[in-house]
Amino acid sequence: MDARDIKTHVTNLDKALKEKAPAGTIIDILSSLKKGVVATESVLRETKVGVAVNRCRLHEDKAVAQLTKEIIMKWKNDVKKPGAAKSHGSHGSHGSKDSTPIKSPSTSTASAAKFTGDIENRSKDKDGVTYKIYGDSGRDNVIGMFYDGLVVKTDAGPQHVLKKAVETEKAIFAQFKKLDSNYKSKARTIFLNLKDKKNSSLRERVLSGEISPERLATMTNAELASKDLQQEMKAIQEENLKNSMVGKPEKSVTDQLTCSRCRQKRVSYTQAQTRSADEPLTTFCECENCGHRWKFS
Ligand SMILES: [Zn+2]
Structure with missing residues (x-):
């Protein structure tokens, strides 16, 4: 991939991020960058591709974030390879680390x-x-x-x-x-x-x-809470809402259940028939100690 191709990808990536494109679109762009770019300092400097890719590092989609980390790791290694940095270097004689744009913001401080x-x-x-x-x-x-x-x-x-x-x-x-x-x-x-x-x-x-x-x-x-847990909590809230329309089930506290997060045995639970009547009850649990919620049936 030459610099012009890379720049086109950078533009597409910026656009995809700005428009909150589906993760699949971003992964496509990142994958071809991963395949097509051999990172050198001058390539990174000229195309700003490192900066663009680094923006995906904290993307909410885990696959995007993971792929981003792999790319950054690969490019860091590319740049570190002997000869890679110097082959184009206009001012690569010293301080090669300072001009590498792939950095998290925190790495710029001395601590x-x-x-x-x-x-x-x-x-x-x-x-x-x-x-x-x-x-x-x-x-x-x-x-x-x-x-x-x-x-x-x-x-x-x-x-x-x-x-x-x-x-x-x-x-x-x-x-x-x-x-x-x-x-x-x-x-x-x-x-x-x-x-x-x-x-x-x-x-x-x-x-x-x-x-x-x-x-x-x-x-x-x-x-x-983590994304998984946020989704779980939302699902439970929706279930609870559904239940509340057919009368709120009684809430009780038990020492028979253990919270998987804090290991305390102070868990309140409610039970509800969420599906048809011949299926088992769903039990919704909430830890009285740390607020962790889960369900089982
Ligand atoms: Zn707990």
């Missing part, structure tokens, strides 16, 4: 040195960060919790993650002014959503700065 160890196995203790900054165990522990939540499967630098954890705690503390039960429950809810393996988009958006710590501190449970 954002990438983590190079095993990203599957990170925590405040394993990363060895100094999270006890107040000498008040209540607040310090919340900072540590947020660090552990944010650091799931990411290569973001420890100092960058720590900064986000500190700022998020500060925003919650500013909201409640003291370490009361509201502060604690807010902190726990945010932590559980951050560390949720299915909720990588929340972590990424916080780490990239798309969601500010202040915003994170005031998000509702539904806003915090």
Whole structure:
């Protein structure tokens, strides 16, 4: 693919994103870019294709986001290959890293040195960060919790993650002014959503700065939830709405059910006949501790 072809793809991609085209359209464009582009610094600089593709990194469709990451990884390797950067280089003699446009916004700050160890196995203790900054165990522990939540499967630098954890705690503390039960429950809810393996988009958006710590501190449970969970919650709400038209079923709390998220045994449930009368009842559950909802039949 020559520079002109690439630029055409970039234009099409920008247009597709702007018009919120279906994921399939974006994937088509990204796939031919992945196949057709051998990245060098000059290609990236001239066509701005890295910048355009990087915009898809946080796309709500997981396949788009995944493909974007693969492309960026591939191009980073292309550029790093010996000779690749220099073959065209008009000013490639030094500082090749500075002119590579494929960067997340966070990497431009000094505190954002990438983590190079095993990203599957990170925590405040394993990363060895100094999270006890107040000498008040209540607040310090919340900072540590947020660090552990944010650091799931990411290569973001420890100092960058720590900064986000500190700022998020500060925003919650500013909201409640003291370490009361509201502060604690807010902190726990945010932590559980951050560390949720299915909720990588929340972590990424916080780490990239798309969601500010202040915003994170005031998000509702539904806003915090992963896309899957949001859909599930919506489905349950719709079921409940349907049920409410035939009389609201009685809600009871049981210690026989365990919340899969926080492992507490304080779960309220309602049962309803959602389909025909000869099919089993559907049970709608909600954890009284963390608000997690699910259903089974
Ligand atoms: Zn729970």
